[in-house]
Amino acid sequence: MTAAPNPEAEHAIADIARRHGLSRDSVLAMAAALRNGGGTMAQFSIPELGGSGQWMRGGMTMVGDMFDHSLKARVDALCNELAQLLSTTQVFPEQTNWWPADLGVPSSTGGQNDTRYAVFPAARRLAVQMRGVTRVFDTAEHRIGGVQQQQGGPSGTVHFTSQLGTFDISSLREVGGAAPPTPAAPVGDDxxxxxxxxxxxxxxxxxxxxxxxxxxxxxxxxxxxx
Known part of the structure; x- marks a missing residue:
């Protein structure tokens, strides 16, 4: 269930719902998805908007019917307006940060299904929460600049991109854990x-x-x- 918005944001949510021809609950669900995606991306499942889909600011918009361009435009317009609202208004009540406080302030946060992440470049750390369990990884020389979220994929399938390429958490050393295994030498001379x-x-x-x-x-x- 989506949390109720702050009273000062209620009017804005209702106004956006009216202008976009959507129910308040659908707009509120999209706003929550955008909040979970750090205001720049959203993964949602909203019946009024074709069911499951994804949106990224300035990038892709995916809906249930990939050929329904009018629905894509509708989702894009809604998300852009809600992203602007989230950047200027405290839409939802304050939440306690889920990552360890000693990591500081993240440069970016986001989420997909029941997986959330937060990037801390100054501390060279990546915090990932899956099914309510939070783990912290050493990003070493990676300077994370992007995230690839797999729609409909299993938990933990979020991939990150850096100057070294694309990777997932299996290639990182968990803080307090062992280093990932070195791959075995190739067999043959191909x-x-x-x-x-x-x-x-x-x-x-x-x-x-x-x-x-x-x-x-x-x-x-x-x-x-x-």
Missing amino acids: PATIIAAIESLAGLHARGILSDDEFATKKAELLARL
Whole structure:
């Protein structure tokens, strides 16, 4: 159930619902989805708007019927207006942050289904909450600049992008946990497999999992197979 808006936002929600020809509950549900997506993205399931869909500011709009362009335009217009409202008005009551307080202020937050994330570049940390359980990861050399959310996918399928490429939390060291395992050496001398292995090692080296010497040695071994 979507939380009730603050009294000062109630009139704005009702006005947006009237102008967009939607029920108050549908507009409120979209506003909550946008709040969970940090005001820049939303994953929603609203019957009045075609069921399940996704919206990203300045990017894609996905609805149940991918060929219904008028519905896409309707969702885009609604989300843009609600995003503006969320940036200027405290629509929902204040909530206690779900991430550890010592991480500071996140540069971005968002969510998908029952997974939420918060990025802390200054502390080089990524907080992820899945099914109510919060875990913190060391982002090492990653400078996270984007998120890829898979519509309809299982929990924990959020992927992040950085200057080092696309990755998920399985490649990061959980704070207080063990480092992710190093992939086994490739079997055979197929050039494509060897190149892929070198790229994987480069990623581990960039994250500090492999030292300079370890990376150089393993890379030389693989290059010798070409």
